[in-house]
Amino acid sequence: MHFRIEQWRAWAPGLESVDDWRAWCKAPVCLVDGQQQPDVSFLPAMQRRRLSRLARMLFQVAWPLADAYPALPLIFASRHGETPRTLAILSDLARDEPLSPTQFSLSVHNAIIGQWSILRGDTSEMTAMAAAGDGLEHAMLEAAMLLGEGAPAVLLVIAEEAPPALYAPYIEDVPFPYAVALLLTPGDDWQLTLCTGEGQQAAWPHPISLLRALCSGQPTLVHHWKNHQWTWSHNKA
Numbered sequence: 001m002h003f004r005i006e007q008w009r010a011w012a013p014g015l016e017s018v019d020d021w022r023a024w025c026k027a028p029v030c031l032v033d034g035q036q037q038p039d040v041s042f043l044p045a046m047q048r049r050r051l052s053r054l055a056r057m058l059f060q061v062a063w064p065l066a067d068a069y070p071a072l073p074l075i076f077a078s079r080h081g082e083t084p085r086t087l088a089i090l091s092d093l094a095r096d097e098p099l100s101p102t103q104f105s106l107s108v109h110n111a112i113i114g115q116w117s118i119l120r121g122d123t124s125e126m127t128a129m130a131a132a133g134d135g136l137e138h139a140m141l142e143a144a145m146l147l148g149e150g151a152p153a154v155l156l157v158i159a160e161e162a163p164p165a166l167y168a169p170y171i172e173d174v175p176f177p178y179a180v181a182l183l184l185t186p187g188d189d190w191q192l193t194l195c196t197g198e199g200q201q202a203a204w205p206h207p208i209s210l211l212r213a214l215c216s217g218q219p220t221l222v223h224h225w226k227n228h229q230w231t232w233s234h235n236k237a
Helices: 018-026 054-068 085-094 101-107 113-119 135-148 206-216
Strands: 002-011 074-077 126-129 154-160 179-198 222-226 229-234
Touching: 002 054, 002 135, 002 206, 018 206, 054 113, 054 154, 054 179, 074 113, 074 135, 085 101, 101 113, 113 126, 126 135, 135 154, 135 179, 135 206, 135 222, 179 206, 206 222, 206 229
Parallel strands: 074 126, 074 154
Antiparallel strands: 002 179, 154 179, 179 229, 222 229
16 A cells, blocks of 8 residues: 555644644653543534534544545544443443433444534545554555545544543553544555564554654554554655
């Protein structure tokens, strides 16, 4: 796969600007989640009401990247999705309480891209993906196919919410809530290849490792997940 990363944005508690992320990447630490809410004040108040924090994370990082495009395909990837909403629904079921149709409709994995499509008035092709620890790379594969079919640009967003306390012992790959958005265009700046091979799993989730590479100008990045070895190579020529 060949592509160009035209722009990127990311959000995590206390980290919003590129300068914030560059400073963090020099000395990465696990962030304290104080339940900060991403700034989506560019949306009218009535439109913000139904957005979960996960949805706000996507809108905060993706909206500025999409401004120059009236129509832009979107790939959204999240391994765990709306865990707070899901747990709330399951808790209601356990108490034999009636389910909220709104809560249920907003808990499904493609609800966020539906909200994005409605609020932006964009009917471009959009995909919601649930993948394992290499969800970023599978989302990149989906985006590369869209670019190969002639899309001038593709927006890729990968985001994870902090799991509720009940789920925390079983979700070990979300050190803190985060969202990463990549505006991808055709080009040969980056190459992503896959081969079989086991290796040491990175200390940070793959999207965070990619941010560190982007901030430092690192030319090669290798991600291992089970028997997959993904190699990101940047051509600086």
